[in-house]
Amino acid sequence: MTAFPQYLLIVSAEIDGAVEAAWNQWYDEEHLPQALACPGVLRGSRYVSAGDASLTRDGEKSQSSAKTYMAVYELSGPEALDTPEFMEMRGWYQFTDKITARTQVFQKL
Numbered sequence: 585m586t587a588f589p590q591y592l593l594i595v596s597a598e599i600d601g602a603v604e605a606a607w608n609q610w611y612d613e614e615h616l617p618q619a620l621a622c623p624g625v626l627r628g629s630r631y632v633s634a635g636d637a638s639l640t641r642d643g644e645k646s647q648s649s650a651k652t653y654m655a656v657y658e659l660s661g662p663e664a665l666d667t668p669e670f671m672e673m674r675g676w677y678q679f680t681d682k683i684t685a686r687t688q689v690f691q692k693l
Contacts, residue, residue: 624664
């Protein structure tokens with residue numbers, strides 16, 4: 585069995601349905617290949633939610649049917665995000681007003 589990676593960059597986004605097809609085309613054809621070409625980005629895959637999400641806030645539970653996209657990148661370390669190549673390709677500026685997103689690096693315990 586392959587060991588789990590030490591560092592992951594996880595990006596999740598809810599996309600406005602009006603731009604979803606354009607988002608997927610841009611991500612698959614431009615953004616993901618550019619990200620994978622950056623030094624220190626070892627692997628990456630995209631996922632989309634299947635079914636409703638269970639949400640818990642302040643002890644209250646609810647559900648959301650919003651579709652969520654997630655990209656998971658394996659990194660050599662957090663410094664991979666500081667390379668000129670990564671800095672140049674990061675962002676989704678043409679979609680900024682059509683998404684709700686979260687981007688965060690996680691380190692294995």
